[in-house]
Amino acid sequence: MSDFDFDFDFDFDPDLDFEDMLEDQTEELYRVRDLRPDSRGLIEALVLPLRDMIVFPNMISPLFVGREGSLEAIFESQARNQTLIALTQKDPNENYPGPDSFLPVGVEMAVGDLLELPDGSRSALVQARRRVEIVEFTQLDSYLRVRARPIHEMIEMTDTLEAKMRSALKLFRRCVQLNDSWPEGFYFQARGIEYPGWLADMLVTTLGVDIAERKAFLLETSPNRRLNRLLALLAHEVRILELENEIRAETREKVDQTQREFYLREKMKVIQTELGESDMWTSDVAEQREQLAEKNLPEHARARAEKEIGRLNKIPPMSPEVGILRNYLDWILDLPWQEYTEDNLDVPNAAEILDKYHYGLPRAKERVLEYIAVKRLHLENGRQEKARQPILCFVGAPGTGKTSLGNSIAEALNRNFVRVSLGGIRDEAEIRGHRRTYIGALPGRILQTIRRAGSANPVFMLDEVDKLGYDYRGDPSSALLETLDPEQNYAFSDHYLEIPFDLSSVMFITTANTIDTIPMALLDRMEVIKFPGYIEEEKLEIADRFLIPRQVAENGLNGEGLHFSKGAMQRLIREYTLEAGVRNLEREIGRICRKIARAKVEGKEYPTLIRVDSLDRFLGPTRFFPIASEEKDEVGVATAIAWTQSGGRTMPVEVLLVEGKGRLQITGQVGDVMTESAQAALTYLKSRSKQLGIPLEKYENLDIHIHIPEGAVPKEGPSAGITLTVALASAFTGRPVRKEVGLTGEITLRGRVLPVGGVREKVVAAHRAGLKLIVIPRKNEVDLVDVPDQAREELEIIPVEYMDEVLDVALLER
Ligand code: ADP
Numbered sequence: 001m002s003d004f005d006f007d008f009d010f011d012f013d014p015d016l017d018f019e020d021m022l023e024d025q026t027e028e029l030y031r032v033r034d035l036r037p038d039s040r041g042l043i044e045a046l047v048l049p050l051r052d053m054i055v056f057p058n059m060i061s062p063l064f065v066g067r068e069g070s071l072e073a074i075f076e077s078q079a080r081n082q083t084l085i086a087l088t089q090k091d092p093n094e095n096y097p098g099p100d101s102f103l104p105v106g107v108e109m110a111v112g113d114l115l116e117l118p119d120g121s122r123s124a125l126v127q128a129r130r131r132v133e134i135v136e137f138t139q140l141d142s143y144l145r146v147r148a149r150p151i152h153e154m155i156e157m158t159d160t161l162e163a164k165m166r167s168a169l170k171l172f173r174r175c176v177q178l179n180d181s182w183p184e185g186f187y188f189q190a191r192g193i194e195y196p197g198w199l200a201d202m203l204v205t206t207l208g209v210d211i212a213e214r215k216a217f218l219l220e221t222s223p224n225r226r227l228n229r230l231l232a233l234l235a236h237e238v239r240i241l242e243l244e245n246e247i248r249a250e251t252r253e254k255v256d257q258t259q260r261e262f263y264l265r266e267k268m269k270v271i272q273t274e275l276g277e278s279d280m281w282t283s284d285v286a287e288q289r290e291q292l293a294e295k296n297l298p299e300h301a302r303a304r305a306e307k308e309i310g311r312l313n314k315i316p317p318m319s320p321e322v323g324i325l326r327n328y329l330d331w332i333l334d335l336p337w338q339e340y341t342e343d344n345l346d347v348p349n350a351a352e353i354l355d356k357y358h359y360g361l362p363r364a365k366e367r368v369l370e371y372i373a374v375k376r377l378h379l380e381n382g383r384q385e386k387a388r389q390p391i392l393c394f395v396g397a398p399g400t401g402k403t404s405l406g407n408s409i410a411e412a413l414n415r416n417f418v419r420v421s422l423g424g425i426r427d428e429a430e431i432r433g434h435r436r437t438y439i440g441a442l443p444g445r446i447l448q449t450i451r452r453a454g455s456a457n458p459v460f461m462l463d464e465v466d467k468l469g470y471d472y473r474g475d476p477s478s479a480l481l482e483t484l485d486p487e488q489n490y491a492f493s494d495h496y497l498e499i500p501f502d503l504s505s506v507m508f509i510t511t512a513n514t515i516d517t518i519p520m521a522l523l524d525r526m527e528v529i530k531f532p533g534y535i536e537e538e539k540l541e542i543a544d545r546f547l548i549p550r551q552v553a554e555n556g557l558n559g560e561g562l563h564f565s566k567g568a569m570q571r572l573i574r575e576y577t578l579e580a581g582v583r584n585l586e587r588e589i590g591r592i593c594r595k596i597a598r599a600k601v602e603g604k605e606y607p608t609l610i611r612v613d614s615l616d617r618f619l620g621p622t623r624f625f626p627i628a629s630e631e632k633d634e635v636g637v638a639t640a641i642a643w644t645q646s647g648g649r650t651m652p653v654e655v656l657l658v659e660g661k662g663r664l665q666i667t668g669q670v671g672d673v674m675t676e677s678a679q680a681a682l683t684y685l686k687s688r689s690k691q692l693g694i695p696l697e698k699y700e701n702l703d704i705h706i707h708i709p710e711g712a713v714p715k716e717g718p719s720a721g722i723t724l725t726v727a728l729a730s731a732f733t734g735r736p737v738r739k740e741v742g743l744t745g746e747i748t749l750r751g752r753v754l755p756v757g758g759v760r761e762k763v764v765a766a767h768r769a770g771l772k773l774i775v776i777p778r779k780n781e782v783d784l785v786d787v788p789d790q791a792r793e794e795l796e797i798i799p800v801e802y803m804d805e806v807l808d809v810a811l812l813e814r
Contacts, residue, residue: 032127034129046085046143047073047085047087047102047144048070049070049089050086050087052088056128057130058128059128060127061126062125066122074111077111083129084109085146088102088106105133105221107130107131108129133148135147161227165199168234172203195223197226199227200227200230201217204217204229285312289309292305301499305329311325312325343415357404357405359546360541392527393526394512395511395529396531397533399581400531400532401531403461406511413459418458419449423464429444431480431483443496444495447497450501456503458506458507460509465522466512466515477521478521483508484522532760533580539582547589551593557596567611568614571615576619576622595618596618633812637652638724638726648760650771655704659702669708674717680748684749685728687749688804692729692732722753722803725803725806726810733811737812743774745777745806751802755780759776759780763787
């Protein structure tokens, strides 16, 4: 026992050599004899009452003695050189405790010499020896005596007990590691203890648990149960110590970090001052503040911008977040939130402007003038701005004037004009932007374009709505719908900007080449205005009035008196361009002008009147040959009129029969639907063999090859059905097809002719190609109102319902 050290956490005189004293007295303590049990195994001893202290068996501890009774008991035990029994009071404040005042278990202990301390109090060293259980009090005078039964703990060691001891030691070791103020010696001392009960007592003393827990420990006479209690206490202690350590580490880290940042910031200041940049940062922020103050912003946007500037001020200038924040602020500051151009709602003036730049296009122009008129009435009635904005959708082949008309509308209204192409957009984020958490995030195309417009009410053209894509990245068309929908777009939300932007004053115009591929939901909301292709006469007019003067001026040939003969223009249209619009026509005119400009500068000769035969010199040989009307009536060749993205066109269909086994082959980049309609045509023909006088064995002995030339152009759709039938019938009967006939219409197996699309373009194309007569499905007669008068007058148009009628018209007698 002598190798136990103890912390004495009370004040004492520093002159007192306590360690020496302790050594001497410990010797003393060992000499004090234990009480002998009588025949019943009981011992009788003096009581040392303790107020609120427990010394566990095998421990040595100093003890302060105050009460008279206690002193007497100690003197008496020393006189007899015998141990006494320390009993802990239930209530520490009781001064004269009686038999009922103590815990039922006490500790037998040896008491050393009393020491008088400098302040007059007394202290003695005590060594606790074993637990005893009180049986009865035998004396209640100035001091108490009891009869008690010593509790023997020499029990048999079991595996469970040993395991518990080891666990306790492990946990204790962890405590020692975690607790800086405990020397490692504590652990080694504990490891030297062999008895479970003793180990429990020793560790609970070291842990320094509160008095209630100590009392419970004292009363627990089973070493096993004491160990259980101890394990719980140790586990708790470890947890607390670990937490404590964590907290300490965190606090230290925080302090370190703050100090480090402070240090770096100071250092940066010094560097910036040395480089003369110290004010740059603050002045930048100040500048943004100033801009913000001057900018006309809606309240919600201003609040947001101010918040962001506030944040900007707080973060260190070199932080990567700075760039992101400033970019964001720039966007807020650059967008035209409340900047509006004043509308010019003068209808005659608008009409004049529209006519000034565009020939024809009566429907589109009328619609725009109506729009302006309605707006004007709303304005006069005081319902400014909130008039519902229509969404116009201009549909037509390239070069038919959609974009340029949009531009003229903006000019007529005195609004800014912007356009953006939607072709190939697959990602919703392209329209509505990426969230700022993405690196390099930006607003979507809508707001980017609005910024470019510089006003919140531009004419905004969205090109190629028919080429929007969609896939797993989200459907851009629904984002677009929100953009365009007047019910929603007053608070358009962009993922980047995060603050709603009012698009309700924007005049949106979308454009497309065809309505077939525009998403239905979008198409529903839009007002479609068709831009049909131009016929030759219209093109001549447009070229004369717009294209030639413009190209002449652009190429610096104004003073030259340059002219194009009508013949030259016709040839240019027919043989050098093949299109529904006039884009290529303008390009070719431009090429001629440039060549003349160069000739002039080089001092060479050049013509001022461009004739038919000058074209080869300037543009090289003809590019398109008039394929439409065949030279003569032929067998097995019929002319279809088809619709393509660049307008209507004529297309010969050839059928050749060769010896074979009745196989059908079709070539020339033909799609599935057209192949099927060739099969239907053949079946129909077989069913009419008798009337047409075709011997049935012909179908078995001959192979059929259908070819549609110009292999580079993909061909699809059912509208060549009747043409295929005519060509097949001609080949099988040997009756030639009338060369000036053009055909369009779908065929059923029973020989009905079904309606088709794009009739106006087809009729115009047939007219352009110089055909004399065209056959169309009867149901398409209604579409003829759109056909230019000239084409309608010069063409014979025959509406049909049955295939038999077609054959009558198209086939000549043999
Ligand atoms: P789109 O947008 O339909 O492809 P553009 O508007 O770009 O066609 O037109 C191509 C060119 O043709 C432009 O220079 C335009 O001025 C001219 N153009 C087209 N239609 C007309 C027209 N009806 N009157 C005058 N110029 C036209």
